[in-house]
Amino acid sequence: MHIDFEQYYLNNGLRVILHEDRKAPVVAINIWYNVGSKHEEIGRTGFAHLFEHMMFQGSQHVPPDMHFQMIQSAGGTLNGSTFFDRTNFFEMLPSHFLEMGLWLEADRMGFFLPALNQDKFDRQREVVKNERRQRVDNVPYGTWFEKMLERAYPADFPYHWPVIGYMEDLDKAILEDVKQFFKMYYAPDNASLVVAGDITIEKTKKMIERYFASIPKGHNRPQKTFRFDGFNLGEKTTKVKDNVQLPRLYIGYHIPGFGRQQTYRADLLSDILSNGHSARLYRSLVYQKQLAQDAQAFILPLKETSLFLLVVTAKPDISLDVLHEEVQREIDQLRQGNINDHEIQRAKNQIEAQKLREKQSVTSKADNLNLYAVYFDNPALINSEFKFYESITKKELQKTAEDFLSIDNRIVLTFIPQNH
Amino acid sequence: MRETLNRAQPPAPEKPRPFHFPSFDRFTMDNNLQILVAHNTDIPIVDVHLCIHCSPLCDPADKEGLAFLMAELLTEGTGNRNSEAISNAFEFLGAQYGSFADWNAVHVQFNVSTRHLAEAFEVFADLVQHSTFPIEDFKRIKKETLIDRLRVSDNPAKLAGEGFAQALYNNYRYSLPREGTRETLERISIEDVRAFYAQNMTAKNATLIFAGDITKEKVLALSEKYLGNWPEGDKAQVAPMHFDIPMRNELYLIHKPGAAQTELRMGHLGIDATNAHKHAVSLMNEILGGYFLSRINMNLREEHGYTYGAHSYFASRKRTGPFVIAAAIESRFIAEAIREVFKEVNALRERPVDTETLQNAKGYLMGVFPIVFETVDQIAMALSNITVLDLPDDYYQTYRDKIAALGAHDIQQAAQKYLHPGQMQIVVVGDRTEIEAKLKKDFNVHVLDVNGIAIE
Structure with missing residues (x-):
C-alpha cells in the first residue's frame, strides 16, 4: 500500500503536501505548527495548549462560534491537539467544502489577532482548567504522568512539565501572552499543511495559493535548542499515596529522541513485552503468576529525548516489592538477550498490520504525512518507516535493552492506596 | 490581472459527489447461520464479526454477569488450543481479535490482512464451536472481573454511570453493570458458563459479518469449510421489559x-x-x-x-x-x-x-x-x-x-x-x-x- 504524495513550498515558506485518494467524497485538512509545550517558559506552563483553544474562537473574517459552526453544519469534524513538540489542527469535510476549510485555516493563520478578546480568553481558561480536572486531577493515578516527567527531567528542561500545565500557571496567563505567542510561532514558515482525500491536485494547489500565499512570513521566532544528557544519572524513586484500591508501579527509562535507531528498537522491545496476550508481561505476570491485574510497556516518543515506560497494577494483597522483582526479571531477560525469533517476528507483524490499518483513514494518512514532514523533514517515511523495524536483529534488541533499561537510568513511581 | 480576494465572503461549496453506504449481500447457510458480506477492495484487510443474539438480558436472575464472563472466556481455550495457543496464533498473524458482551449481543471479532484470513478464520471458528472453558481459566477471569469491580469506587465517571443506571432501571437487568456485581459474580459457576454457551452459541442464534477485501464466493467457501457443521440450535428469547419507571425527579x-x-x-x-x-x-x-x-x-x-x-x-x-x-x-x-x-x-x-x-x-x-x-x-x-x-x-x-x-x-x-x-x-x-x-x-x-x- 504505497501512499503517493506531492510536496512543495509557497513563497512564504508554508510547506504543502497533497495526497489524492478518491475512494470516498471526503477530504482531510491537517496543519502542524512547529510549536508545543517545550516552547513554554517556566511558570507559564500549559500555555501552548490554552493557545490552541483560542484558535477555535474565530478570526477577523470568522465571527465567534462560526469556526465550529461552518465545519459542523457542512457535516465535517474538527479538532486540534497540543503535544510537547508540536500543535496540530485538523478537519474532515465532505470534499465539496474543501475551499471553505482552506479559507478557515488561512484566516486563523493570517488574521487571528483582530478577533481576540479578554472575555473569550477568560472562558477558555476555565474550560481548560476543567479539562485538567477531568483528565488529571479527578482520575485515579491521574497525576502519574506529570510526576514521572518532573523526576525524569531537570526543572529547566521543557519536558519537565505536562502539556496541560499546572493550575496556578494557567491562572497567570494573560491576553498579551496570547498575542506574543501567536506572533512568534503561528506563521506559514513554521507550519506544514497536508490536504488528503478526494481532491484534484492542480485545483487544490490554486486554492491553497489563493488563501495562504499572501500571509506574511513570521519574524523574531526564537531559535531554541534543547539538549538532554541526563542518561544514567542514578535511579530516582518516589512513593505516592492516592485514593485508589490497588497499588501500581510505574517505571520510566531514558531512551533517545524519536526517529533514532535505538528508539525504534526500544519501541519493538516494548511490543515484545506487552503487545497482546502472547507478549511477555501479560503472559508472565497476569496469566501465569497472576500477580498483576494489568501490565503494559510502551514508549513516549519525543523529539529531543524519549521515555520507555512500564505500568503494572498489582492484584490485591500482592506487594509492589514482589511485583517489582518480577518486572525486573523480565527486563533482565531482555538485557541478557534471552529473546526468541518467533516473538520478534510476531511484534514486527503486529506493527506492519497496524500501519496497514491506519491507511484506511485519510485523517490518519494526513496526520502521519505531517508527522514525518515536521519532525524529520521526510514525509516519504510514511511508506518506508516500517523498514526501520523490519531490519532490527535480536542482537540489536539485546544491546538496546542493555544500554538503556538499566537501574541507574530509570525513574520509579509507586502508587499506594491511602488506606493501606 | 491579479485576482482580488474578498476574505469576508466564505467560499461556496461545489457540487457534492454522491456517497452510498456500501451495499451488502445477505444469505443463509444450511444450518441457518445468517451471513452478511460488504465487499470492498480498497485495502487488503478483512474484518470478521460474529454477533451472537444473546446478551446480558439473557442472564438468569441472581447470576448477572454470566453473558459477560462467557464472552470473556471465549478466547481462553478449546479442545484443540489453550489460551496461549489462541493468542499466539492471532497475534503472530498481526491480527486484532477479541470477544465481548455489550447490551445487545455477544461479539467475537477479528481484523486481519487478507493474506492471513484463512489461518485466522480457522482459529476463530474453533473458538466459536469448540470452547471448553477450562476451570483454571474460569477462576482466573472471574477473579480479574471481581477485582475490576473492586476498582469502580476509584473512578468517578464509572460511579456516576452505574449510579444513574441504578436510579433509572430499578430492578430491571439494565440497572446492574454488564459484568454484574460482586455478589452476582460470586454465584456463577463453571457449569453455568458451559450451559450458557451450549444454549446460546449456535448457528441459528448468530449472524456472521464480513467487511473488506473478500468476495462472496470466498466467504461461502470459508464458512462452509469451517462452520458448516456448527449445530443449528435455536434463537434466544428475551423477555419483555417490566419494571416501575421512576415518575418524579x-x-x-x-x-x-x-x-x-x-x-x-x-x-x-x-x-x-x-x-x-x-x-x-x-x-x-x-x-x-x-x-x-x-x-x-x-x-x-x-x-x-x-x-x-x-x-x-x-x-x-x-x-x-x-x-x-x-x-x-x-x-x-x-x-x-x-x-x-x-x-x-x-x-x-x-x-x-x-x-x-x-x-x-x-x-x-x-x-x-x-x-x-x-x-x-x-x-x-x-x-x-x-x-x-x-x-x-x-x-x-x-x-x-x-x-x-x-x-x-x-x-x-x-x-x-x-x-x-x-x-x-x-x-x-x-x-x-x-x-x-x-x-x-x-x-x-x-x-x-x-x-x-x-x-x-
Missing part, C-alpha cells in the same frame, strides 16, 4: 471525598431501537446535546466555562434504552449547571427551533455520514447494528433522506414526546462538603457512599 449524591470535580449524569427512559420516530429523536438530540454545536455544550462549555464538554444521547438497545446527559462539572457550579440543562430541555419542548439551528444539525448528520464509514471495522459494526437491533436492511441507505425530510415541527414534537423534565433522575459524584448545600435548594437529595449505601 430524584437526586442522588454519591459522596467521593476530595473529588476534584463533580461528575453529572441525568436523564430518563429513552426509546426502543426500532422506534418509528427514531430519526426525529436523533436530530432533536443532536440539537440538544449531540454535537459540539449543541445547546447544552455551547451553554455549559462555551458560554459558562463550567465544563470541558457536555453531551447527551439516546442509547440504542434491544429494550428501551436510557436517555442520558453527561458532563464533568466544576463543583462550585454544579447547581447552576443542572439548572441550565433543565432550561435547555424545556426550551426545546416549548419553542420550535429556528431555521439556522435546524439546518446546522441536519447538515451535520447528513454530511458526516461518509466520514464515519471509512474503515472495514466501522462498516462491520454498522451491519452488526442492523442485525442485533432488527433495523431494516436499508436503514443506512435511507438514513440521510429521512433526516432531510424533518422540520422544526418534528423536532418539537419529538422533544415533547421523548423529553420528560419531570422524570429526570440526577446522579452527581463529588465531595458532598462542596456540593450538597447548593443542591438541597432545588432537590430532595439522597446521599450515598461509593458503595451505594445511604449515609446521613
Whole structure:
C-alpha cells in the first residue's frame, strides 16, 4: 500500500503536501505548527495548549462560534491537539467544502489577532482548567504522568512539565501572552499543511495559493535548542499515596529522541513485552503468576529525548516489592538477550498490520504525512518507516535493552492506596 | 490581472459527489447461520464479526454477569488450543481479535490482512464451536472481573454511570453493570458458563459479518469449510421489559471525598431501537446535546466555562434504552449547571427551533455520514447494528433522506414526546462538603457512599 504524495513550498515558506485518494467524497485538512509545550517558559506552563483553544474562537473574517459552526453544519469534524513538540489542527469535510476549510485555516493563520478578546480568553481558561480536572486531577493515578516527567527531567528542561500545565500557571496567563505567542510561532514558515482525500491536485494547489500565499512570513521566532544528557544519572524513586484500591508501579527509562535507531528498537522491545496476550508481561505476570491485574510497556516518543515506560497494577494483597522483582526479571531477560525469533517476528507483524490499518483513514494518512514532514523533514517515511523495524536483529534488541533499561537510568513511581 | 480576494465572503461549496453506504449481500447457510458480506477492495484487510443474539438480558436472575464472563472466556481455550495457543496464533498473524458482551449481543471479532484470513478464520471458528472453558481459566477471569469491580469506587465517571443506571432501571437487568456485581459474580459457576454457551452459541442464534477485501464466493467457501457443521440450535428469547419507571425527579449524591470535580449524569427512559420516530429523536438530540454545536455544550462549555464538554444521547438497545446527559462539572457550579440543562430541555419542548439551528444539525448528520464509514471495522459494526437491533436492511441507505425530510415541527414534537423534565433522575459524584448545600435548594437529595449505601 504505497501512499503517493506531492510536496512543495509557497513563497512564504508554508510547506504543502497533497495526497489524492478518491475512494470516498471526503477530504482531510491537517496543519502542524512547529510549536508545543517545550516552547513554554517556566511558570507559564500549559500555555501552548490554552493557545490552541483560542484558535477555535474565530478570526477577523470568522465571527465567534462560526469556526465550529461552518465545519459542523457542512457535516465535517474538527479538532486540534497540543503535544510537547508540536500543535496540530485538523478537519474532515465532505470534499465539496474543501475551499471553505482552506479559507478557515488561512484566516486563523493570517488574521487571528483582530478577533481576540479578554472575555473569550477568560472562558477558555476555565474550560481548560476543567479539562485538567477531568483528565488529571479527578482520575485515579491521574497525576502519574506529570510526576514521572518532573523526576525524569531537570526543572529547566521543557519536558519537565505536562502539556496541560499546572493550575496556578494557567491562572497567570494573560491576553498579551496570547498575542506574543501567536506572533512568534503561528506563521506559514513554521507550519506544514497536508490536504488528503478526494481532491484534484492542480485545483487544490490554486486554492491553497489563493488563501495562504499572501500571509506574511513570521519574524523574531526564537531559535531554541534543547539538549538532554541526563542518561544514567542514578535511579530516582518516589512513593505516592492516592485514593485508589490497588497499588501500581510505574517505571520510566531514558531512551533517545524519536526517529533514532535505538528508539525504534526500544519501541519493538516494548511490543515484545506487552503487545497482546502472547507478549511477555501479560503472559508472565497476569496469566501465569497472576500477580498483576494489568501490565503494559510502551514508549513516549519525543523529539529531543524519549521515555520507555512500564505500568503494572498489582492484584490485591500482592506487594509492589514482589511485583517489582518480577518486572525486573523480565527486563533482565531482555538485557541478557534471552529473546526468541518467533516473538520478534510476531511484534514486527503486529506493527506492519497496524500501519496497514491506519491507511484506511485519510485523517490518519494526513496526520502521519505531517508527522514525518515536521519532525524529520521526510514525509516519504510514511511508506518506508516500517523498514526501520523490519531490519532490527535480536542482537540489536539485546544491546538496546542493555544500554538503556538499566537501574541507574530509570525513574520509579509507586502508587499506594491511602488506606493501606 | 491579479485576482482580488474578498476574505469576508466564505467560499461556496461545489457540487457534492454522491456517497452510498456500501451495499451488502445477505444469505443463509444450511444450518441457518445468517451471513452478511460488504465487499470492498480498497485495502487488503478483512474484518470478521460474529454477533451472537444473546446478551446480558439473557442472564438468569441472581447470576448477572454470566453473558459477560462467557464472552470473556471465549478466547481462553478449546479442545484443540489453550489460551496461549489462541493468542499466539492471532497475534503472530498481526491480527486484532477479541470477544465481548455489550447490551445487545455477544461479539467475537477479528481484523486481519487478507493474506492471513484463512489461518485466522480457522482459529476463530474453533473458538466459536469448540470452547471448553477450562476451570483454571474460569477462576482466573472471574477473579480479574471481581477485582475490576473492586476498582469502580476509584473512578468517578464509572460511579456516576452505574449510579444513574441504578436510579433509572430499578430492578430491571439494565440497572446492574454488564459484568454484574460482586455478589452476582460470586454465584456463577463453571457449569453455568458451559450451559450458557451450549444454549446460546449456535448457528441459528448468530449472524456472521464480513467487511473488506473478500468476495462472496470466498466467504461461502470459508464458512462452509469451517462452520458448516456448527449445530443449528435455536434463537434466544428475551423477555419483555417490566419494571416501575421512576415518575418524579430524584437526586442522588454519591459522596467521593476530595473529588476534584463533580461528575453529572441525568436523564430518563429513552426509546426502543426500532422506534418509528427514531430519526426525529436523533436530530432533536443532536440539537440538544449531540454535537459540539449543541445547546447544552455551547451553554455549559462555551458560554459558562463550567465544563470541558457536555453531551447527551439516546442509547440504542434491544429494550428501551436510557436517555442520558453527561458532563464533568466544576463543583462550585454544579447547581447552576443542572439548572441550565433543565432550561435547555424545556426550551426545546416549548419553542420550535429556528431555521439556522435546524439546518446546522441536519447538515451535520447528513454530511458526516461518509466520514464515519471509512474503515472495514466501522462498516462491520454498522451491519452488526442492523442485525442485533432488527433495523431494516436499508436503514443506512435511507438514513440521510429521512433526516432531510424533518422540520422544526418534528423536532418539537419529538422533544415533547421523548423529553420528560419531570422524570429526570440526577446522579452527581463529588465531595458532598462542596456540593450538597447548593443542591438541597432545588432537590430532595439522597446521599450515598461509593458503595451505594445511604449515609446521613
